[in-house]
Amino acid sequence: MIPGALREAVARDGEPIVYVARERLLETMKWLKETPGQDFDYLVDVTAVEFRDKERPLEVVYFLRSLERKADLRVKVELNPSEELAVDSVWGLWHGADWLEREVFDMFGITFRGHPDLRRILMWETYAEGYPLRKNFPLRGRFSRAEQVRQALNANPEAHYSMEELSIAEASDDLPDDMRERLKRGERGVIPEPPHE
Amino acid sequence: MSKRVVSPRTIELELATPGIDAQGHATRVPLTADRAPAEPGLDEEHMLVNIGPQHPATHGVLRLVVELDGETVVRCIPHLGYLHSGFEKLGEYRHYNQIIPLTDRTDYLSPMSNNIGFALAAEKLMGIQITPRCTVLRVIACEMSRIISHMVWLGTTSIDLGAFTPFLWAFQQREKIYDLQEMWTGARLTTSLTRVGGLLADIPDGFVEKLRDFTKTFPKTLAEIDRVLTRNAVWAGRTQGVGTLTADEATNYSLSGPMLRASGVAYDVRKDKPYLGYETYDFDVVVGEHGDVYDRYLVRLEECHQSNRILEQALDRLPDGPINVDDPRVILPSKTRAMTDMEAMIFHFKQVMEGVKAPVGEAYVGIENPKGELGNYLVSDGTAKPVRWRIRPPSFINLAALPKMAEGHLLSDLIAINASVDIVMGEVDR
Amino acid sequence: MKRVGEVKSSNYLLTKFENLVDWAVNSSRANSLWPMPFGTACCAIEFMATAASRYDFARFGMERQAFSPRQADVLICAGRLPFKLAPVIRRIYDQMPQPKWVISMGACASTGGVFDNYAMVQGIDTIVPVDVYVPGCPPRPEGLLYGILLLHKKIKGESLFDAVKRREEQPLDDKGLRLAPETIDEISEPFGNSVHQFRSA
Numbered sequence: 001m002i003p004g005a006l007r008e009a010v011a012r013d014g015e016p017i018v019y020v021a022r023e024r025l026l027e028t029m030k031w032l033k034e035t036p037g038q039d040f041d042y043l044v045d046v047t048a049v050e051f052r053d054k055e056r057p058l059e060v061v062y063f064l065r066s067l068e069r070k071a072d073l074r075v076k077v078e079l080n081p082s083e084e085l086a087v088d089s090v091w092g093l094w095h096g097a098d099w100l101e102r103e104v105f106d107m108f109g110i111t112f113r114g115h116p117d118l119r120r121i122l123m124w125e126t127y128a129e130g131y132p133l134r135k136n137f138p139l140r141g142r143f144s145r146a147e148q149v150r151q152a153l154n155a156n157p158e159a160h161y162s163m164e165e166l167s168i169a170e171a172s173d174d175l176p177d178d179m180r181e182r183l184k185r186g187e188r189g190v191i192p193e194p195p196h197e
Numbered sequence: 198m199s200k201r202v203v204s205p206r207t208i209e210l211e212l213a214t215p216g217i218d219a220q221g222h223a224t225r226v227p228l229t230a231d232r233a234p235a236e237p238g239l240d241e242e243h244m245l246v247n248i249g250p251q252h253p254a255t256h257g258v259l260r261l262v263v264e265l266d267g268e269t270v271v272r273c274i275p276h277l278g279y280l281h282s283g284f285e286k287l288g289e290y291r292h293y294n295q296i297i298p299l300t301d302r303t304d305y306l307s308p309m310s311n312n313i314g315f316a317l318a319a320e321k322l323m324g325i326q327i328t329p330r331c332t333v334l335r336v337i338a339c340e341m342s343r344i345i346s347h348m349v350w351l352g353t354t355s356i357d358l359g360a361f362t363p364f365l366w367a368f369q370q371r372e373k374i375y376d377l378q379e380m381w382t383g384a385r386l387t388t389s390l391t392r393v394g395g396l397l398a399d400i401p402d403g404f405v406e407k408l409r410d411f412t413k414t415f416p417k418t419l420a421e422i423d424r425v426l427t428r429n430a431v432w433a434g435r436t437q438g439v440g441t442l443t444a445d446e447a448t449n450y451s452l453s454g455p456m457l458r459a460s461g462v463a464y465d466v467r468k469d470k471p472y473l474g475y476e477t478y479d480f481d482v483v484v485g486e487h488g489d490v491y492d493r494y495l496v497r498l499e500e501c502h503q504s505n506r507i508l509e510q511a512l513d514r515l516p517d518g519p520i521n522v523d524d525p526r527v528i529l530p531s532k533t534r535a536m537t538d539m540e541a542m543i544f545h546f547k548q549v550m551e552g553v554k555a556p557v558g559e560a561y562v563g564i565e566n567p568k569g570e571l572g573n574y575l576v577s578d579g580t581a582k583p584v585r586w587r588i589r590p591p592s593f594i595n596l597a598a599l600p601k602m603a604e605g606h607l608l609s610d611l612i613a614i615n616a617s618v619d620i621v622m623g624e625v626d627r
Numbered sequence: 628m629k630r631v632g633e634v635k636s637s638n639y640l641l642t643k644f645e646n647l648v649d650w651a652v653n654s655s656r657a658n659s660l661w662p663m664p665f666g667t668a669c670c671a672i673e674f675m676a677t678a679a680s681r682y683d684f685a686r687f688g689m690e691r692q693a694f695s696p697r698q699a700d701v702l703i704c705a706g707r708l709p710f711k712l713a714p715v716i717r718r719i720y721d722q723m724p725q726p727k728w729v730i731s732m733g734a735c736a737s738t739g740g741v742f743d744n745y746a747m748v749q750g751i752d753t754i755v756p757v758d759v760y761v762p763g764c765p766p767r768p769e770g771l772l773y774g775i776l777l778l779h780k781k782i783k784g785e786s787l788f789d790a791v792k793r794r795e796e797q798p799l800d801d802k803g804l805r806l807a808p809e810t811i812d813e814i815s816e817p818f819g820n821s822v823h824q825f826r827s828a
Contacts, residue, residue, distance in 0.1 A: 096451025141745030146808030152710035
C-alpha cells in the first residue's frame with residue numbers, strides 16, 4: 001500500500017515498521033506526509049542503527065507520527081556498508097530533520113543528500129578519529145589519551161567558523177587574512193579523513 | 198480536555214509596550230533590502246558576535262554566533278557539542294540496569310523522569326508488566342520531576358530577565374523535593390530510581406505525609422510567583438510577542454512539550470499515548486495561544502498546578518503491594534534468600550555476572566518529560582547489552598527552532614527566547 | 628603550626644614582618660574568593676543549590692560570582708569536561724589574573740567519572756593545575772563547602788616570601804600539553820570496574 005515499501009514488520013512495542021528502498025525514500029516520505037488519510041505531519045526522530053552482526057546492513061530509522069490520527073509509523077532504509085553511505089535528506093518535508101540528520105552524519109558518517117548544511121554537530125569540525133557510533137570505533141577512541149588531549153587543545157574553535165559565519169564577517173573589513181583566504185578557496189579548513197578500518 | 202491559558206494582553210495596550218502593535222502581533226524589523234536606510238554617519242555593516250560557550254545566560258555550554266545589525270539579530274547560529282559525553286556509545290557497553298545511572302546525567306534537572314523513561318522502554322522490550330504500586334509510585338516520581346524542572350526553568354529565566362527573587366523562592370521549593378528524593382533514593386540529584394521491572398526501593402515511612410504537606414504549601418509559592426511576574430509590566434513587555442512560533446511551524450520543527458503547546462497544538466504524550474495509567478488521572482492539558490515567551494511561561498506555571506493535582510490524586514490512590522515484579526530472572530532476590538537458597542543464589546549470580554538478557558527486537562517509548570517528549574529507543578540482539586540505545590532528546594530538537602524564533606528580535610530578546618526553550622545541555626549533547 | 632609571634636607583655640606583640648604580611652594577604656585572599664563558576668553539567672546544579680538560600684556560600688566570602696574570568700579568583704569546574712570544551716577551559720584559566728586557584732568539583736572533573744570514553748577529558752588536571760578535588764557525583768553542597776574551606780586552609784598556608792614560587796604561570800609546552808604525554812596516559816588509564824567493561828557484548 002505504501003509506495004516504495006519493500007517489506008513490513010512489527011516492533012516489540014506494537015508499532016508498524018516499513019522498510020523502504022533507498023532510491024524511493026523521498027518519494028515515499030512525501031507520499032506519507034501529504035496524502036490525506038496518512039497525514040504524517042510530525043517527524044519524531046531520525047537515527048541510525050548498526051548491528052554487531054557484520055552481515056546485517058546499517059539501518060537509518062525515521063519515526064513518523066500523525067498528530068491528527070494519533071498514529072505512529074517507523075520507516076527504515078537499509079544501507080550496505082560496502083557501498084556509499086548516503087541517503088536523501090527529508091529536510092524539505094520536515095525542518096525538524098535539520099539537526100537530527102547532522103547528528104547521524106556526525107556519529108555514523110551517513111551523508112544526507114540535499115541537506116542545507118551538513119556539518120558535524122556534536123564533535124568539532126576537524127575531529128580526526130572517525131565516526132564514534134560505528135561498531136569498529138573503540139569505546140575510548142582510536143588515539144591515546146595524550147594525543148586526544150593534544151588534538152582537543154589545538155582544535156581552536158575560533159579558527160573554524162562555518163562558511164555561513166565567515167561570509168557574514170567578510171562583509172566587514174576586519175576579517176583575518178587566513179579566514180579570508182579560506183573563504184576565497186571555499187574550504188572549511190583542514191577536515192581530516194577518518195582512518196579507514 | 199485541554200485548558201487554554203488566558204494571557205492578559207490588555208496590559209501592553211495600556212502601557213503601549215513597544216514590540217507589539219494594536220492587533221497583538223509582534224513588530225519585527227523586516228529583513229528585506231528596502232527597509233529604511235541607516236542613520237547617516239553610522240556604519241551599515243553587520244557584526245558577528247560570539248556568545249558562549251561559557252556564559253551565565255546560555256543555560257549551559259551553548260555557543261551562539263549572532264549576526265547583529267545594530268542591536269537587531271539578523272541571524273543566529275547555535276553551536277553544540279560542548280557537553281557531548283558519549284552516552285549512547287557507553288550504553289552499548291553496559292547492562293540495562295547499569296544504564297539507569299547514566300540516564301540521571303542526561304537531563305539532570307528531572308532525573309527521576311529520565312530513569313522512568315528508560316525503564317519503560319526496557320520493560321516494553323522485554324515484555325514485563327510492572328506492579329500497580331510501582332505504577333503509581335512512578336507517576337508520583339514523574340510529577341515531582343516535572344515540578345523541580347519547571348522551578349529551575351522559572352528561577353533561571355527570571356534571573357536572565359532581571360528578577361532575582363523568584364530564583365530563591367523556586368530553589369527553596371526544589372530543596373523540599375530534594376529532601377523527598379533523598380529520603381527515597383539516598384541521593385539528591387542522581388537518583389537512579391528505577392530498575393528494569395521495578396524500583397530501587399519502596400518509599401520510606403513519612404514520605405506520604407511529607408509529600409502531602411508539600412502539595413498543600415506549593416500552590417502558595419506559585420501564587421507568589423504569579424503575583425510578582427504575570428501582570429508585571431517589565432516581564433510582560435520583555436516576553437509578549439517575543440519569539441513567536443505558529444502551530445504549523447512548531448509541528449514542522451518537531452517541537453514537543455510546553456514549546457509545542459504554547460503555540461496552540463494540544464499534544465501531550467500523557468493524553469495521546471498514555472503510559473503508567475495516566476488516562477485514569479484527572480488533569481488538564483495546558484495549551485497556549487500565541488506561541489511567544491509569555492505563553493510558554495504561563496503554560497509552564499499552569500503545568501505546575503496540574504502536576505500538584507496529579508500528585509494529590511496519586512497519593513490518594515497509592516495501593517499496597519510489592520514494587521518489583523515477581524520474576525527472579527529480572528529482579529534480584531533478597532539478600533537472605535540469595536545467601537540461603539541455592540536457586541536464588543544462581544539467579545543472583547546470573548543477573549549480576551551476565552545481566553538481564555532482552556529478546557531480539559526493538560522498542561521505543563516516549564514519555565512526557567518536563568522539556569518535551571523524551572523517547573528511548575532500544576534495539577536488542579538477544580544479549581544483555583543493547584545494540585543501540587537512542588535517546589530522543591526534546592531539548593535538542595526544541596533548540597533547533599531557536600534561529601527561526603530569534604530572527605528580527607533584539608539581542609536582549611534573544612536571551613529571553615533562549616531561556617524560554619528550556620534546554621538542558623546534558624540532554625542536548627548527550 | 629607556624630609560630631606567628633610571641634606575646635611579650637599585654638602592651639605589645641613581637642612578630643616577624645613576613646608573618647604579618649602573609650597573615651594579612653592570605654586572609655584577605657581566602658576570605659573573599661570570587662568564584663568563576665565553570666558549570667557544565669549536574670554538578671553545576673548542586674553548585675547553584677550551594678549558592679541558594681539553604682547552603683549559601685556567600686557566608687564564606689563568595690558573595691559575588693564572577694562570570695568574567697578577568698575578575699575571578701578561583702575557577703570552579705563543576706561538571707564533566709568533554710574534549711570539545713578543553714580549549715575553552717584552558718583559555719578561561721589563562722585569562723584569569725594571578726593569584727588564581729582551581730577547584731575540581733565532582734568525579735567527572737577530577738578523573739572523568741563514569742564517562743571513560745572517546746569524548747571525555749579524564750580529569751581537568753591534564754589541562755589546568757588543580758588545587759582542591761571535591762569527590763562526589765554530584766558532591767553534596769556540604770561537600771563543596773568543605774572543599775572551599777580546604778582551599779581557604781591551603782591559601783592561609785602559602786607565603787609571599789617562599790623560595791619556591793608557587794604562583795607562577797604554567798603555560799602549555801610546545802606540543803600544547805601541560806603534562807608529559809606518558810603522565811597523561813598513566814593518569815587516564817581505566818581503573819576499578821572500568822577495566823572489565825570494554826566488551827560490547
